[in-house]
Amino acid sequence: MPMNGNGLVWLNGSFMSFEEARISIEDRGFQFADGVYEVVRVYDGKPFTFQEHLKRLRQSASLIELDFKIEDDRLKEIGQELVSRSDLKDAELYIQITRGVAPRSHAFPREIYPTILLSIRPVRPLPEGALEKGVSAITLPDERWARCNIKSISLLPNVLAKEKARRAGAYEAIFIRNGIVTEGASSNIFLLLEGVLRTPPADWRILRGITRDLVLNLAGKEGLPSKEEEFGVEKLYQAEEVFITSTAIEILPVVEIDKRKIGAGKPGTVQHLLYQKFKQLVKENPAPAL
Numbered sequence: 001m002p003m004n005g006n007g008l009v010w011l012n013g014s015f016m017s018f019e020e021a022r023i024s025i026e027d028r029g030f031q032f033a034d035g036v037y038e039v040v041r042v043y044d045g046k047p048f049t050f051q052e053h054l055k056r057l058r059q060s061a062s063l064i065e066l067d068f069k070i071e072d073d074r075l076k077e078i079g080q081e082l083v084s085r086s087d088l089k090d091a092e093l094y095i096q097i098t099r100g101v102a103p104r105s106h107a108f109p110r111e112i113y114p115t116i117l118l119s120i121r122p123v124r125p126l127p128e129g130a131l132e133k134g135v136s137a138i139t140l141p142d143e144r145w146a147r148c149n150i151k152s153i154s155l156l157p158n159v160l161a162k163e164k165a166r167r168a169g170a171y172e173a174i175f176i177r178n179g180i181v182t183e184g185a186s187s188n189i190f191l192l193l194e195g196v197l198r199t200p201p202a203d204w205r206i207l208r209g210i211t212r213d214l215v216l217n218l219a220g221k222e223g224l225p226s227k228e229e230e231f232g233v234e235k236l237y238q239a240e241e242v243f244i245t246s247t248a249i250e251i252l253p254v255v256e257i258d259k260r261k262i263g264a265g266k267p268g269t270v271q272h273l274l275y276q277k278f279k280q281l282v283k284e285n286p287a288p289a290l
């Protein structure tokens with residue numbers, strides 16, 4: 001069923017449109033947010049860093065004891081088929097796996113089969129001028145749970161934080177836990193201070209972004225000193241540059257935080273260099289393994 005320019009879904013074995021896709025109200029994803037997900041970017045008809053995303057998907061699933069039998073190669077095949085059937089060249093490919101459908105009861109049901117959903121849709125455009133001028137952010141207390149390393153579909157604190165940012169006229173909300181900067185509501189954060197690129201360590205407080213790891217790799221290749229270290233909000237305000245990273249936004253400069261100007265108040269040279277190198281990797285797709 002070709003659907004030019006529109007999204008397309010593969011749900012539990014069949015291709016269909018978004019409108020046709022149906023999930024039971026007893027799905028534990030709906031009842032308990034009992035599931036995990038991934039977002040893979042498709043550039044020019046080719047998924048980028050698919051293997052790294054699948055690896056993280058398996059890690060997330062294993063951390064919530066969700067066993068799914070479908071192989072990586074099959075998931076890649078379905079992803080590629082979604083790309084060709086939808087005819088979307090620049091797209092976001094979602095993979096969502098929930099524990100499955102069963103009468104509501106908190107503990108895992110004995111017999112249950114995971115719900116496996118892959119969907120593709122066009123890339124959401126960045127706000128006008130975001131890359132050229134940079135975006136603003138606000139800081140907020142990190143009210144999430146103690147296992148942020150799992151890419152869980154339970155995103156309520158992230159949703160509430162994004163909405164607060166939107167109402168404040170900002171693009172991203174940056175979480176602060178016990179005075180320590182963790183990450184954005186849907187991104188990882190980097191700052192440049194005293195010429196050293198710094199990002200919080202990949203522990204339980206953050207999702208270890210695929211883009212984050214690529215940026216650290218690129219920085220290494222460019223001879224840019226970098227550190228994975230804890231820092232407080234005051235370091236953000238003092239930074240020469242701040243930027244956020246994710247599959248969807250790539251590497252985006254942040255030029256204002258809590259109404260304070262960061263650095264010169266415009267995108268910096270390090271963000272620019274890393275962005276150029278990142279785009280080169282995208283062109284070379286597949287990128288060298290992380």
Ligand SMILES: Cc1ncc(COP(=O)(O)O)c(C=O)c1O
Pocket residue numbers: 183184185186187188206207208209210211212245246247248
């Ligand atoms: C909370 C959070 N942190 C970090 C990221 C960035 O991860 P990646 O670069 O793998 O997309 C995301 C992506 O959506 C996210 O939701």
